[in-house]
Amino acid sequence: MEKETLIPKEWLVSNTSESYEKCGDPDYKGFRKIHIFEKLRNEREIKKLSERLVTDIEPFRGKDPEDLTPAENDELKRTITSYILELDERKLFFDKPFLGFFLEKGYMESAEDFLDEVKLEDSDLKPEEVFQAIRNVWIMNSLQLYWGIPLTMTPSVYAYSMLYPYTDNFLDSTEVKKEDKARFNERLTRVISGEHVESSDPHEGRVFELIEKIGTEFQRDSYPSVYESIGLIQRAQIESMRQDQMKAMNPSEIVPISIFKGGASVLADVFLVKGELDEEEMSFAFGYGAFLQLLDDLQDSGADRLEGHQTLFSIGDKNSNLDGRLSKLISFIFKVNEPAADDDATKMLMKDVIRTCTLMMVMEVIGREPGSVSRGFYRELESYSKVRLTFFTEYEKQMRTLIEALGIGTNIGKSIK
Numbered sequence: 001m002e003k004e005t006l007i008p009k010e011w012l013v014s015n016t017s018e019s020y021e022k023c024g025d026p027d028y029k030g031f032r033k034i035h036i037f038e039k040l041r042n043e044r045e046i047k048k049l050s051e052r053l054v055t056d057i058e059p060f061r062g063k064d065p066e067d068l069t070p071a072e073n074d075e076l077k078r079t080i081t082s083y084i085l086e087l088d089e090r091k092l093f094f095d096k097p098f099l100g101f102f103l104e105k106g107y108m109e110s111a112e113d114f115l116d117e118v119k120l121e122d123s124d125l126k127p128e129e130v131f132q133a134i135r136n137v138w139i140m141n142s143l144q145l146y147w148g149i150p151l152t153m154t155p156s157v158y159a160y161s162m163l164y165p166y167t168d169n170f171l172d173s174t175e176v177k178k179e180d181k182a183r184f185n186e187r188l189t190r191v192i193s194g195e196h197v198e199s200s201d202p203h204e205g206r207v208f209e210l211i212e213k214i215g216t217e218f219q220r221d222s223y224p225s226v227y228e229s230i231g232l233i234q235r236a237q238i239e240s241m242r243q244d245q246m247k248a249m250n251p252s253e254i255v256p257i258s259i260f261k262g263g264a265s266v267l268a269d270v271f272l273v274k275g276e277l278d279e280e281e282m283s284f285a286f287g288y289g290a291f292l293q294l295l296d297d298l299q300d301s302g303a304d305r306l307e308g309h310q311t312l313f314s315i316g317d318k319n320s321n322l323d324g325r326l327s328k329l330i331s332f333i334f335k336v337n338e339p340a341a342d343d344d345a346t347k348m349l350m351k352d353v354i355r356t357c358t359l360m361m362v363m364e365v366i367g368r369e370p371g372s373v374s375r376g377f378y379r380e381l382e383s384y385s386k387v388r389l390t391f392f393t394e395y396e397k398q399m400r401t402l403i404e405a406l407g408i409g410t411n412i413g414k415s416i417k
Contacts, residue, residue: 006225012286023331031384053083106151113153129165136161146350156272159213229268236261243310262293287336323377364392
Protein backbone atom coordinates (compact mmCIF):
# COMPACT_ATOMS: atom_id res chain seq x y z
CA MET A 1 0.00 0.00 0.00
CA GLU A 2 1.41 3.37 -1.08
CA LYS A 3 2.06 5.86 1.69
CA GLU A 4 -0.43 8.74 1.87
CA THR A 5 1.07 11.98 0.59
CA LEU A 6 0.49 15.57 1.70
CA ILE A 7 1.98 17.26 -1.36
CA PRO A 8 0.05 16.93 -4.68
CA LYS A 9 3.13 16.11 -6.75
CA GLU A 10 1.34 14.90 -9.90
CA TRP A 11 -0.91 17.97 -9.94
CA LEU A 12 2.01 20.34 -9.43
CA VAL A 13 4.01 18.81 -12.29
CA SER A 14 1.09 18.61 -14.71
CA ASN A 15 -0.29 22.05 -13.83
CA THR A 16 3.14 23.72 -14.13
CA SER A 17 3.94 21.86 -17.36
CA GLU A 18 0.60 22.87 -18.86
CA SER A 19 1.16 26.49 -17.83
CA TYR A 20 4.60 26.43 -19.45
CA GLU A 21 3.37 24.83 -22.69
CA LYS A 22 0.66 27.49 -23.10
CA CYS A 23 3.25 30.27 -23.11
CA GLY A 24 4.09 31.99 -26.38
CA ASP A 25 5.76 35.29 -27.17
CA PRO A 26 6.59 37.32 -24.06
CA ASP A 27 4.86 40.59 -23.22
CA TYR A 28 7.61 42.96 -22.05
CA LYS A 29 5.10 45.08 -20.17
CA GLY A 30 6.91 47.05 -17.49
CA PHE A 31 10.22 47.09 -19.38
CA ARG A 32 11.22 50.11 -21.43
CA LYS A 33 13.32 50.10 -24.57
CA ILE A 34 16.77 51.62 -24.12
CA HIS A 35 18.38 53.71 -26.87
CA ILE A 36 21.87 52.71 -28.00
CA PHE A 37 23.30 56.03 -26.76
CA GLU A 38 21.97 55.35 -23.26
CA LYS A 39 23.45 51.85 -23.36
CA LEU A 40 26.87 53.21 -24.32
CA ARG A 41 26.69 55.85 -21.59
CA ASN A 42 25.79 53.20 -19.01
CA GLU A 43 28.70 51.04 -20.13
CA ARG A 44 31.13 53.97 -19.79
CA GLU A 45 29.86 54.72 -16.29
CA ILE A 46 30.07 51.07 -15.23
CA LYS A 47 33.66 50.89 -16.50
CA LYS A 48 34.59 54.05 -14.57
CA LEU A 49 33.09 52.71 -11.36
CA SER A 50 34.80 49.35 -11.84
CA GLU A 51 38.16 50.99 -12.54
CA ARG A 52 37.75 53.02 -9.35
CA LEU A 53 36.97 49.81 -7.46
CA VAL A 54 40.19 48.27 -8.82
CA THR A 55 42.11 51.26 -7.44
CA ASP A 56 40.31 51.16 -4.10
CA ILE A 57 41.09 47.48 -3.51
CA GLU A 58 44.74 47.83 -4.52
CA PRO A 59 45.90 47.85 -0.86
CA PHE A 60 44.33 44.38 -0.46
CA ARG A 61 45.75 42.86 -3.63
CA GLY A 62 47.86 39.77 -3.07
CA LYS A 63 47.08 39.56 0.64
CA ASP A 64 45.75 36.38 2.16
CA PRO A 65 42.15 37.31 3.16
CA GLU A 66 42.61 35.20 6.29
CA ASP A 67 45.37 37.55 7.44
CA LEU A 68 43.40 40.79 7.15
CA THR A 69 42.80 42.68 10.38
CA PRO A 70 39.21 43.40 11.51
CA ALA A 71 39.68 47.03 10.43
CA GLU A 72 40.91 45.94 6.98
CA ASN A 73 38.00 43.53 6.64
CA ASP A 74 35.56 46.34 7.47
CA GLU A 75 37.23 48.66 4.98
CA LEU A 76 37.12 46.06 2.19
CA LYS A 77 33.47 45.35 2.95
CA ARG A 78 32.63 49.09 2.87
CA THR A 79 34.46 49.51 -0.44
CA ILE A 80 32.59 46.67 -2.14
CA THR A 81 29.23 47.70 -0.63
CA SER A 82 29.73 51.29 -1.79
CA TYR A 83 30.42 50.05 -5.33
CA ILE A 84 27.26 47.91 -5.36
CA LEU A 85 25.10 50.72 -4.00
CA GLU A 86 26.38 53.25 -6.53
CA LEU A 87 25.68 50.86 -9.42
CA ASP A 88 22.20 50.44 -7.96
CA GLU A 89 21.41 54.10 -7.25
CA ARG A 90 22.57 55.24 -10.68
CA LYS A 91 20.40 52.57 -12.35
CA LEU A 92 23.17 51.37 -14.62
CA PHE A 93 22.00 47.76 -14.89
CA PHE A 94 18.38 47.99 -13.68
CA ASP A 95 15.76 50.72 -13.99
CA LYS A 96 14.52 50.08 -10.45
CA PRO A 97 17.13 50.05 -7.66
CA PHE A 98 16.79 47.08 -5.32
CA LEU A 99 20.29 45.96 -4.30
CA GLY A 100 20.27 48.46 -1.47
CA PHE A 101 17.02 46.94 -0.22
CA PHE A 102 18.63 43.49 -0.09
CA LEU A 103 21.71 44.77 1.72
CA GLU A 104 19.52 46.62 4.20
CA LYS A 105 17.55 43.46 4.90
CA GLY A 106 20.70 41.51 5.76
CA TYR A 107 21.92 39.62 2.67
CA MET A 108 25.56 40.41 3.45
CA GLU A 109 25.23 39.28 7.06
CA SER A 110 23.48 36.08 6.01
CA ALA A 111 26.29 35.30 3.55
CA GLU A 112 28.88 35.95 6.26
CA ASP A 113 27.08 33.64 8.69
CA PHE A 114 26.92 30.95 6.01
CA LEU A 115 30.61 31.22 5.13
CA ASP A 116 31.60 31.15 8.80
CA GLU A 117 29.71 27.89 9.21
CA VAL A 118 31.26 26.48 6.03
CA LYS A 119 34.74 27.05 7.46
CA LEU A 120 33.74 25.21 10.62
CA GLU A 121 31.81 22.29 9.13
CA ASP A 122 32.54 21.92 5.39
CA SER A 123 35.93 23.53 4.74
CA ASP A 124 37.04 20.76 2.36
CA LEU A 125 34.54 21.73 -0.33
CA LYS A 126 35.82 23.33 -3.52
CA PRO A 127 35.16 27.08 -4.03
CA GLU A 128 32.71 26.41 -6.86
CA GLU A 129 30.76 23.99 -4.66
CA VAL A 130 30.48 26.58 -1.89
CA PHE A 131 29.32 29.16 -4.42
CA GLN A 132 26.71 26.69 -5.67
CA ALA A 133 25.44 26.33 -2.12
CA ILE A 134 25.39 30.06 -1.42
CA ARG A 135 23.23 30.62 -4.50
CA ASN A 136 20.58 28.49 -2.80
CA VAL A 137 21.07 30.44 0.44
CA TRP A 138 20.23 33.63 -1.45
CA ILE A 139 17.14 32.01 -2.97
CA MET A 140 15.97 30.96 0.50
CA ASN A 141 16.74 34.45 1.82
CA SER A 142 14.57 35.87 -0.98
CA LEU A 143 11.77 33.51 -0.02
CA GLN A 144 12.08 34.64 3.60
CA LEU A 145 11.63 38.25 2.44
CA TYR A 146 8.80 37.30 0.08
CA TRP A 147 6.77 35.80 2.94
CA GLY A 148 7.70 38.42 5.53
CA ILE A 149 9.99 36.14 7.55
CA PRO A 150 13.11 37.64 9.18
CA LEU A 151 16.14 36.99 7.01
CA THR A 152 18.32 34.63 9.05
CA MET A 153 20.77 31.76 8.56
CA THR A 154 18.67 28.97 10.10
CA PRO A 155 19.90 25.36 10.49
CA SER A 156 17.56 24.35 7.65
CA VAL A 157 18.79 27.07 5.27
CA TYR A 158 22.37 25.95 5.84
CA ALA A 159 21.73 22.21 5.72
CA TYR A 160 19.52 22.18 2.64
CA SER A 161 21.82 24.53 0.72
CA MET A 162 24.81 22.31 1.50
CA LEU A 163 22.96 19.22 0.27
CA TYR A 164 23.37 20.56 -3.28
CA PRO A 165 27.12 20.08 -3.63
CA TYR A 166 26.99 16.81 -1.70
CA THR A 167 24.12 15.16 -3.59
CA ASP A 168 23.42 16.89 -6.91
CA ASN A 169 27.07 16.97 -8.00
CA PHE A 170 27.55 13.35 -6.88
CA LEU A 171 24.60 12.20 -8.97
CA ASP A 172 25.67 14.31 -11.97
CA SER A 173 29.28 13.10 -11.89
CA THR A 174 30.37 11.01 -14.85
CA GLU A 175 33.11 9.49 -12.65
CA VAL A 176 30.67 7.80 -10.25
CA LYS A 177 29.36 4.37 -11.28
CA LYS A 178 25.63 3.99 -11.87
CA GLU A 179 25.35 1.24 -9.29
CA ASP A 180 27.03 3.48 -6.68
CA LYS A 181 24.57 6.26 -7.47
CA ALA A 182 21.66 3.83 -7.18
CA ARG A 183 22.93 2.55 -3.83
CA PHE A 184 23.40 6.07 -2.50
CA ASN A 185 19.90 7.10 -3.65
CA GLU A 186 18.29 4.06 -2.03
CA ARG A 187 20.01 4.67 1.31
CA LEU A 188 19.36 8.43 1.32
CA THR A 189 15.69 7.84 0.54
CA ARG A 190 15.47 5.63 3.63
CA VAL A 191 17.11 8.31 5.80
CA ILE A 192 14.76 11.01 4.52
CA SER A 193 11.79 8.77 5.34
CA GLY A 194 12.99 8.54 8.95
CA GLU A 195 14.87 5.25 8.97
CA HIS A 196 18.21 5.02 10.77
CA VAL A 197 20.95 4.03 8.33
CA GLU A 198 24.64 3.73 9.23
CA SER A 199 26.78 5.70 6.76
CA SER A 200 29.24 3.72 4.68
CA ASP A 201 31.73 6.50 3.88
CA PRO A 202 32.48 10.15 4.86
CA HIS A 203 30.51 11.60 1.94
CA GLU A 204 27.40 9.65 2.83
CA GLY A 205 27.92 10.41 6.50
CA ARG A 206 27.95 14.17 5.87
CA VAL A 207 24.76 13.97 3.81
CA PHE A 208 23.00 12.07 6.60
CA GLU A 209 24.24 14.66 9.15
CA LEU A 210 22.73 17.47 7.08
CA ILE A 211 19.34 15.73 7.10
CA GLU A 212 19.64 15.41 10.89
CA LYS A 213 20.48 19.12 11.15
CA ILE A 214 17.14 19.99 9.57
CA GLY A 215 15.50 17.95 12.33
CA THR A 216 16.83 20.36 14.96
CA GLU A 217 14.46 22.97 13.53
CA PHE A 218 11.63 20.90 12.06
CA GLN A 219 10.73 17.77 13.98
CA ARG A 220 9.49 14.99 11.72
CA ASP A 221 6.20 14.36 13.60
CA SER A 222 5.24 18.03 13.65
CA TYR A 223 6.27 18.89 10.07
CA PRO A 224 5.77 15.81 7.88
CA SER A 225 5.42 17.94 4.72
CA VAL A 226 8.94 19.27 5.18
CA TYR A 227 10.38 15.77 4.89
CA GLU A 228 8.03 14.83 2.10
CA SER A 229 9.30 17.84 0.14
CA ILE A 230 12.91 16.77 0.70
CA GLY A 231 11.95 13.30 -0.48
CA LEU A 232 10.43 14.82 -3.62
CA ILE A 233 13.65 16.55 -4.64
CA GLN A 234 15.48 13.27 -4.08
CA ARG A 235 12.96 11.49 -6.35
CA ALA A 236 13.35 14.28 -8.91
CA GLN A 237 17.14 13.93 -8.89
CA ILE A 238 16.80 10.20 -9.46
CA GLU A 239 14.37 10.77 -12.33
CA SER A 240 16.66 13.38 -13.88
CA MET A 241 19.33 10.68 -14.31
CA ARG A 242 17.26 9.54 -17.30
CA GLN A 243 18.61 12.62 -19.09
CA ASP A 244 22.02 10.91 -19.21
CA GLN A 245 20.79 7.85 -21.11
CA MET A 246 22.09 7.04 -24.60
CA LYS A 247 18.58 7.03 -26.10
CA ALA A 248 17.70 10.41 -27.60
CA MET A 249 14.95 12.28 -25.78
CA ASN A 250 12.52 14.84 -27.19
CA PRO A 251 11.31 18.07 -25.54
CA SER A 252 8.00 16.53 -24.44
CA GLU A 253 9.96 13.95 -22.42
CA ILE A 254 12.52 16.40 -21.02
CA VAL A 255 10.27 19.30 -19.95
CA PRO A 256 8.32 17.43 -17.22
CA ILE A 257 11.58 16.07 -15.77
CA SER A 258 13.16 19.53 -15.64
CA ILE A 259 10.00 21.05 -14.20
CA PHE A 260 9.80 18.32 -11.54
CA LYS A 261 13.46 18.73 -10.54
CA GLY A 262 13.40 22.53 -10.41
CA GLY A 263 9.93 22.77 -8.92
CA ALA A 264 10.66 20.22 -6.19
CA SER A 265 13.87 22.03 -5.27
CA VAL A 266 12.29 25.42 -4.56
CA LEU A 267 9.22 23.75 -3.04
CA ALA A 268 11.56 22.22 -0.46
CA ASP A 269 13.22 25.63 -0.03
CA VAL A 270 9.87 27.17 0.89
CA PHE A 271 8.82 24.34 3.21
CA LEU A 272 12.16 24.74 5.00
CA VAL A 273 11.49 28.46 5.35
CA LYS A 274 7.80 28.35 6.32
CA GLY A 275 7.16 24.84 7.61
CA GLU A 276 3.67 24.62 6.09
CA LEU A 277 2.22 25.77 2.73
CA ASP A 278 -1.20 26.00 1.19
CA GLU A 279 -1.90 24.93 -2.40
CA GLU A 280 -1.44 28.43 -3.87
CA GLU A 281 1.93 28.82 -2.15
CA MET A 282 3.04 25.40 -3.38
CA SER A 283 2.04 26.31 -6.93
CA PHE A 284 4.07 29.55 -6.88
CA ALA A 285 7.12 27.82 -5.39
CA PHE A 286 6.93 25.02 -7.97
CA GLY A 287 6.69 27.47 -10.89
CA TYR A 288 9.56 29.52 -9.48
CA GLY A 289 11.76 26.44 -9.25
CA ALA A 290 10.75 25.26 -12.70
CA PHE A 291 11.93 28.38 -14.51
CA LEU A 292 15.12 28.52 -12.41
CA GLN A 293 15.92 24.96 -13.56
CA LEU A 294 15.27 25.87 -17.19
CA LEU A 295 17.50 28.93 -16.80
CA ASP A 296 20.21 26.74 -15.30
CA ASP A 297 19.87 24.35 -18.24
CA LEU A 298 20.21 27.29 -20.63
CA GLN A 299 23.39 28.50 -18.92
CA ASP A 300 24.89 24.99 -18.85
CA SER A 301 23.85 23.97 -22.36
CA GLY A 302 27.40 23.86 -23.75
CA ALA A 303 28.78 21.65 -20.98
CA ASP A 304 25.64 19.49 -20.99
CA ARG A 305 25.99 18.90 -24.72
CA LEU A 306 29.59 17.76 -24.31
CA GLU A 307 28.68 15.42 -21.44
CA GLY A 308 25.61 13.98 -23.16
CA HIS A 309 23.21 15.40 -20.57
CA GLN A 310 19.94 16.00 -22.41
CA THR A 311 18.10 19.23 -21.53
CA LEU A 312 15.76 21.47 -23.45
CA PHE A 313 18.73 23.59 -24.54
CA SER A 314 21.37 20.92 -25.17
CA ILE A 315 19.50 18.54 -27.51
CA GLY A 316 19.44 18.78 -31.27
CA ASP A 317 21.79 20.64 -33.59
CA LYS A 318 23.96 23.05 -31.60
CA ASN A 319 23.47 25.60 -34.39
CA SER A 320 19.69 25.37 -34.20
CA ASN A 321 17.70 28.52 -33.50
CA LEU A 322 16.46 28.91 -29.90
CA ASP A 323 14.02 31.76 -30.53
CA GLY A 324 10.90 29.71 -29.78
CA ARG A 325 12.23 28.01 -26.65
CA LEU A 326 13.62 31.25 -25.22
CA SER A 327 10.40 33.14 -25.97
CA LYS A 328 8.43 30.46 -24.14
CA LEU A 329 10.86 30.53 -21.18
CA ILE A 330 10.73 34.33 -20.81
CA SER A 331 6.95 34.30 -21.13
CA PHE A 332 6.74 31.58 -18.47
CA ILE A 333 8.93 33.57 -16.07
CA PHE A 334 6.65 36.58 -16.50
CA LYS A 335 3.56 34.42 -16.03
CA VAL A 336 4.74 32.90 -12.74
CA ASN A 337 5.53 36.38 -11.45
CA GLU A 338 2.30 38.10 -12.48
CA PRO A 339 1.06 40.42 -9.69
CA ALA A 340 -1.78 39.02 -7.58
CA ALA A 341 -4.59 41.08 -6.08
CA ASP A 342 -3.49 40.35 -2.51
CA ASP A 343 0.24 40.98 -3.04
CA ASP A 344 1.72 43.41 -0.52
CA ALA A 345 4.47 45.90 -1.42
CA THR A 346 7.28 43.45 -0.65
CA LYS A 347 5.81 40.65 -2.77
CA MET A 348 5.30 43.05 -5.68
CA LEU A 349 8.91 44.23 -5.38
CA MET A 350 10.24 40.67 -5.17
CA LYS A 351 8.30 39.57 -8.26
CA ASP A 352 9.60 42.61 -10.15
CA VAL A 353 13.16 41.80 -9.06
CA ILE A 354 12.79 38.16 -10.12
CA ARG A 355 11.45 39.15 -13.55
CA THR A 356 14.22 41.68 -14.10
CA CYS A 357 17.12 39.54 -12.87
CA THR A 358 16.07 36.38 -14.69
CA LEU A 359 15.59 38.31 -17.94
CA MET A 360 19.12 39.64 -17.53
CA MET A 361 20.36 36.06 -17.03
CA VAL A 362 18.89 35.18 -20.44
CA MET A 363 20.51 38.29 -21.91
CA GLU A 364 23.90 37.25 -20.54
CA VAL A 365 23.70 33.87 -22.27
CA ILE A 366 22.65 35.38 -25.59
CA GLY A 367 25.42 37.96 -25.29
CA ARG A 368 27.92 35.08 -25.11
CA GLU A 369 26.22 33.02 -27.82
CA PRO A 370 24.57 35.42 -30.28
CA GLY A 371 24.47 32.73 -32.96
CA SER A 372 21.94 30.70 -30.96
CA VAL A 373 19.11 33.11 -31.89
CA SER A 374 17.95 35.02 -34.95
CA ARG A 375 19.05 38.62 -35.53
CA GLY A 376 15.50 39.77 -34.95
CA PHE A 377 15.25 38.03 -31.57
CA TYR A 378 18.68 39.34 -30.56
CA ARG A 379 17.76 42.93 -31.41
CA GLU A 380 14.41 42.67 -29.63
CA LEU A 381 15.97 41.26 -26.47
CA GLU A 382 18.84 43.75 -26.50
CA SER A 383 16.42 46.66 -26.88
CA TYR A 384 15.28 46.10 -23.28
CA SER A 385 18.80 45.87 -21.85
CA LYS A 386 20.52 48.77 -20.10
CA VAL A 387 23.77 47.78 -21.88
CA ARG A 388 24.65 45.96 -25.09
CA LEU A 389 24.42 42.20 -24.63
CA THR A 390 28.11 41.76 -25.50
CA PHE A 391 29.00 43.97 -22.52
CA PHE A 392 27.85 41.31 -20.03
CA THR A 393 30.74 39.04 -21.04
CA GLU A 394 33.22 41.91 -20.77
CA TYR A 395 31.89 42.82 -17.32
CA GLU A 396 32.01 39.20 -16.13
CA LYS A 397 35.69 38.97 -17.09
CA GLN A 398 36.42 42.15 -15.17
CA MET A 399 34.66 40.83 -12.06
CA ARG A 400 36.59 37.56 -12.27
CA THR A 401 39.84 39.52 -12.40
CA LEU A 402 38.81 41.43 -9.28
CA ILE A 403 37.89 38.22 -7.47
CA GLU A 404 41.26 36.68 -8.30
CA ALA A 405 43.04 39.84 -7.16
CA LEU A 406 41.40 39.49 -3.76
CA GLY A 407 42.39 35.85 -3.46
CA ILE A 408 38.78 34.72 -3.46
CA GLY A 409 39.44 32.12 -6.13
CA THR A 410 41.59 30.09 -3.74
CA ASN A 411 39.07 30.06 -0.91
CA ILE A 412 35.63 31.46 -1.51
CA GLY A 413 34.94 31.05 2.17
CA LYS A 414 37.12 34.08 2.75
CA SER A 415 35.49 36.28 0.12
CA ILE A 416 33.31 38.43 2.34
CA LYS A 417 35.43 38.31 5.48
